[in-house]
Amino acid sequence: MSQVKFFPEVKEHRLANGLLVLVGEIHTLPMISYQVHFAAGSRYEKPGITGMTHLFEHMMFKGTYRVKPEEFARIIQAHGGTLNAFTTTDNTSYYENLPADKLELAVELEADRLANLQLTSATLEPEREVVRSERKLRSVNSPFGLLIEQLFALAYEQHPYRWPVIGWDHDLKNLTLDDCREYYRTHYAPNNAVVVVIGDVFAEDVFNLVEKHYALISRQPSAHLTITPEKPQRGEKRAIYKKVSQVAAFFAAFHIPGIAHPDLIPLHILCTVLSSGRSSIFFQKFEKPGKAVETQADMGSPPFFYMDPGLLQIYAIASPSFPLEKLEKEIWEEVEALCRGSLPVDTLLKAKKQVRSAFLQNLQTHFFRGLLAGLYQVRAGDHRFLDQILSRYESVTAEEVLRVAQKYLRPENRTVVSLQPVNQAEHEELGAIE
Amino acid sequence: MNPKPDPRTFSLPPIFSTTRNGMKIYVVPRSELPLVSVHLVLPHGAETDPTGKAGLADLTAEMLTLGTRKRSGPQIASEVDSLGASLSAHAGWDATSIHIQGLKEDLDHLLELLREVILDPAFSEEEFSQLQRRRLAMLAQQKDESQIVAAERFEEILFRETPYDHPVYGTLKSLPLLSREETQDFYQRRFLPEGSFWVFVGDLDAEACFGQVETKFPVVPPRPIHIPSFKPQEVSGVKTILIDRPDLTQSQIRLGHLGIPHAHPDYIPFEVMNYILGGGGFSSRLMQKIRVELGLTYGIRSSLDSRKNLGPFAVATFTPTETTFSCVQEILSVMKSFRLQGASKQEEEEAIHFLRGSYPMRFETLNQIAQRIIQTEVHGIGIEFLEDYPGKIAAVQGADILRCAQEHVDSENLIITIVGRAKAFSHDFERFGPVEVWE
Numbered sequence: 001m002s003q004v005k006f007f008p009e010v011k012e013h014r015l016a017n018g019l020l021v022l023v024g025e026i027h028t029l030p031m032i033s034y035q036v037h038f039a040a041g042s043r044y045e046k047p048g049i050t051g052m053t054h055l056f057e058h059m060m061f062k063g064t065y066r067v068k069p070e071e072f073a074r075i076i077q078a079h080g081g082t083l084n085a086f087t088t089t090d091n092t093s094y095y096e097n098l099p100a101d102k103l104e105l106a107v108e109l110e111a112d113r114l115a116n117l118q119l120t121s122a123t124l125e126p127e128r129e130v131v132r133s134e135r136k137l138r139s140v141n142s143p144f145g146l147l148i149e150q151l152f153a154l155a156y157e158q159h160p161y162r163w164p165v166i167g168w169d170h171d172l173k174n175l176t177l178d179d180c181r182e183y184y185r186t187h188y189a190p191n192n193a194v195v196v197v198i199g200d201v202f203a204e205d206v207f208n209l210v211e212k213h214y215a216l217i218s219r220q221p222s223a224h225l226t227i228t229p230e231k232p233q234r235g236e237k238r239a240i241y242k243k244v245s246q247v248a249a250f251f252a253a254f255h256i257p258g259i260a261h262p263d264l265i266p267l268h269i270l271c272t273v274l275s276s277g278r279s280s281i282f283f284q285k286f287e288k289p290g291k292a293v294e295t296q297a298d299m300g301s302p303p304f305f306y307m308d309p310g311l312l313q314i315y316a317i318a319s320p321s322f323p324l325e326k327l328e329k330e331i332w333e334e335v336e337a338l339c340r341g342s343l344p345v346d347t348l349l350k351a352k353k354q355v356r357s358a359f360l361q362n363l364q365t366h367f368f369r370g371l372l373a374g375l376y377q378v379r380a381g382d383h384r385f386l387d388q389i390l391s392r393y394e395s396v397t398a399e400e401v402l403r404v405a406q407k408y409l410r411p412e413n414r415t416v417v418s419l420q421p422v423n424q425a426e427h428e429e430l431g432a433i434e
Numbered sequence: 435m436n437p438k439p440d441p442r443t444f445s446l447p448p449i450f451s452t453t454r455n456g457m458k459i460y461v462v463p464r465s466e467l468p469l470v471s472v473h474l475v476l477p478h479g480a481e482t483d484p485t486g487k488a489g490l491a492d493l494t495a496e497m498l499t500l501g502t503r504k505r506s507g508p509q510i511a512s513e514v515d516s517l518g519a520s521l522s523a524h525a526g527w528d529a530t531s532i533h534i535q536g537l538k539e540d541l542d543h544l545l546e547l548l549r550e551v552i553l554d555p556a557f558s559e560e561e562f563s564q565l566q567r568r569r570l571a572m573l574a575q576q577k578d579e580s581q582i583v584a585a586e587r588f589e590e591i592l593f594r595e596t597p598y599d600h601p602v603y604g605t606l607k608s609l610p611l612l613s614r615e616e617t618q619d620f621y622q623r624r625f626l627p628e629g630s631f632w633v634f635v636g637d638l639d640a641e642a643c644f645g646q647v648e649t650k651f652p653v654v655p656p657r658p659i660h661i662p663s664f665k666p667q668e669v670s671g672v673k674t675i676l677i678d679r680p681d682l683t684q685s686q687i688r689l690g691h692l693g694i695p696h697a698h699p700d701y702i703p704f705e706v707m708n709y710i711l712g713g714g715g716f717s718s719r720l721m722q723k724i725r726v727e728l729g730l731t732y733g734i735r736s737s738l739d740s741r742k743n744l745g746p747f748a749v750a751t752f753t754p755t756e757t758t759f760s761c762v763q764e765i766l767s768v769m770k771s772f773r774l775q776g777a778s779k780q781e782e783e784e785a786i787h788f789l790r791g792s793y794p795m796r797f798e799t800l801n802q803i804a805q806r807i808i809q810t811e812v813h814g815i816g817i818e819f820l821e822d823y824p825g826k827i828a829a830v831q832g833a834d835i836l837r838c839a840q841e842h843v844d845s846e847n848l849i850i851t852i853v854g855r856a857k858a859f860s861h862d863f864e865r866f867g868p869v870e871v872w873e
Contacts, residue, residue, distance in 0.1 A: 029794050030444050070726050073716035078784035080791010099791050126729030134732035136684040143578040244681040247575045278511035290567035293575045319571035350516045357518025364799040427681050
């Protein structure tokens with residue numbers, strides 16, 4: 001019986017080819033979420049092919065011998081389903097949320113594109129431009145996108161988290177069909193994937209259908225990958241980024257451990273104390289009096305913690321009337337005061353209740369429940385991590401929160417990138433952005 | 435295998451309703467998770483902002499959450515957070531909603547907080563000036579968000595000189611003109627009028643909720659607030675407004691015209707029609723042509739924002755600076771040919787299957803359920819709309835789709851708003867008609 005009272009028991013089955021299947025039965029709505037999570041993310045890339053993982057996610061919609069390009073989505077939608085996919089540093093995930101009686105359709109289509117994807121330059125070329133447009137949307141033309149790219153590139157010197165999931169534009173322009181084929185062969189194997197089904201199904205039926213459609217897909221040799229770990233940071237790193245902007249801002253990052261490390265839970269409580277809700281330290285001290293437009297301490301939440309040692313980000317967008325340097329100084333003073341002082345019992349209890357409540361709010365959808373099981377499996381190596389999540393948060397003590405605050409929020413472990421607004425002429429003089 | 439009722443059929447969750455103290459109350463019990471969500475909805479929103487006072491309704495709503503005569507703003511924030519709850523109050527178009535959600539174990543406390551913020555707000559001078567400053571700072575930052583700028587300018591032009599002509603949260607020009615006294619006065623004149631209603635969803639009991647409203651809230655006076663209906667001027671010809679942002683490498687595009695109200699008899703066939711034109715993701719013609727075939731954008735969709743009066747119907751997309759004009763040309767050509775041909779039998783069937791088959795997913799979370807009910811009540815289309823929807827969708831015919839496209843979609847009379855490097859394409863757009871370039 002799962003310790004997370006509101007999560008169904010996860011039943012599992014492994015096929016001979018290595019594919020793992022996880023099923024959670026919930027019979028409240030006649031719907032399911034069918035998800036396939038691959039251990040494929042930008043952490044598996046090399047310089048020169050950055051963005052390959054994400055571009056490849058797009059190529060998975062480009063058809064097989066049976067299904068024409070972009071027909072996948074049309075078929076699922078024509079059966080009452082919604083679908084999408086997303087790529088992160090650590091996983092690539094595909095999902096269909098659809099009527100429960102359409103389970104076999106999802107199994108069949110997902111198995112088909114895992115085995116029979118057709119990769120052609122006719123479909124690659126327009127998709128390359130689509131992804132370059134996506135890069136412009138998310139990074140180049142978004143107010144803080146390029147700043148965050150610079151933050152990661154500076155905080156990490158060796159580990160692949162130093163480049164963005166969407167990839168550098170130059171690499172996107174140069175990725176080849178052979179790169180796509182190589183990526184497909186290496187990462188899209190049944191022994192590198194987890195299928196998760198949550199909703200109005202019975203586990204035995206799911207296992208039988210997955211066996212029927214996936215059993216003949218061959219296991220692939222595991223990829224020989226070297227992912228260079230990051231060395232401990234030994235002093236603060238700083239950079240300035242200049243662009244046209246209405247506001248000044250800074251984005252800071254502290255190295256923290258990966259998803260399976262026990263310190264993440266008290267660190268998440270720490271972030272909650274700093275910036276969750278209108279009674280948080282950051283809102284009361286900086287946003288309420290109008291010093292900052294926004295101030296956040298953010299490290300993701302379950303199951304979106306980084307697989308390898310990640311970053312806890314603290315960022316602030318200064319109000320036009322308040323100097324950025326002063327805002328940054330005051331924020332570090334608050335953080336230091338928290339590290340040095342004690343954490344009142346009611347502040348800790350409040351943070352715990354906020355986390356518990358947010359977690360329960362998320363559990364309302366089959367989709368999120370599926371992500372929890374699938375991403376803990378891919379990123380932490382075991383979906384059963386989620387059994388302990390709520391009790392782990394419950395058991396956090398004030399001492400633990402202070403210990404992790406002192407351990408990780410040190411200036412030596414900090415990287416800061418500041419956005420310095422410039423006018424159009426200076427913006428142009430600094431060179432093209434892409 | 436455990437015996438269970440047929441799992442494959444969807445039926446709406448039971449909706450209990452009554453009227454107490456002159457207010458309608460809807461309750462939808464859902465006991466899967468120990469959560470509750472409560473909305474009080476007032477039958478007017480940002481369209482009641484006085485001329486030149488854009489943002490007053492929304493600012494007034496938020497002031498409610500920033501302190502009562504018993505509890506200060508920080509005290510309310512601290513209590514809400516300590517319950518792991520969230521409290522918000524916002525004006526939209528045609529409605530204003532005060533919402534609290536949290537855990538079932540705290541329901542009494544949540545309702546007490548809600549009662550106090552609704553009936554006894556303090557309107558403190560300090561909270562007001564801080565809120566005003568926060569909003570001005572947020573709006574200054576928002577000028578960097580080209581998507582938001584494109585959407586705002588599009589509606590500003592489409593609804594010029596009507597009550598929908600401004601953003602609900604106000605503008606950099608209007609916010610400094612608002613005073614604390616005005617928000618308090620707006621509250622006294624506008625809050626809890628006839629037509630206000632409640633929606634409770636979650637792990638709760640209907641009778642108990644009815645009783646809570648009856649004992650905690652006053653009887654509303656049978657005095658409706660009169661909100662005049664209005665009709666914005668139809669667009670004639672193509673007008674292009676370019677908002678110049680020379681630092682951008684990609685243009686944000688919004689183009690369209692007036693749509694239809696939710697209560698319009700064509701609302702249902704319009705939904706099917708729009709799925710095929712641009713609302714249906716990869717099944718839509720716009721996505722197929724502009725993204726899949728031409729690779730001009732990462733995303734494109736057309737949508738109707740249905741309101742009590744005529745709301746906007748718009749196509750939204752973005753494309754690199756160099757392809758801005760050709761992208762718009764292609765969009766217009768897709769719209770034009772759709773108006774001529776209508777939908778194929780396959781498109782029609784697939785749209786209907788999608789809208790019917792995915793309908794249960796619109797009732798997955800407490801807030802989705804609440805929004806479905808709020809929508810029917812605000813637009814006066816009756817709660818039975820929710821039950822009837824799948825059947826009405828199924829009844830849509832090819833001829834209805836063609837008629838809807840011809841009557842309600844127009845590729846020759848519309849407004850085009852683009853945020854981007856104007857110099858690179860302003861000349862091209864002169865082919866369509868007048869072009870204005872804004873700073």
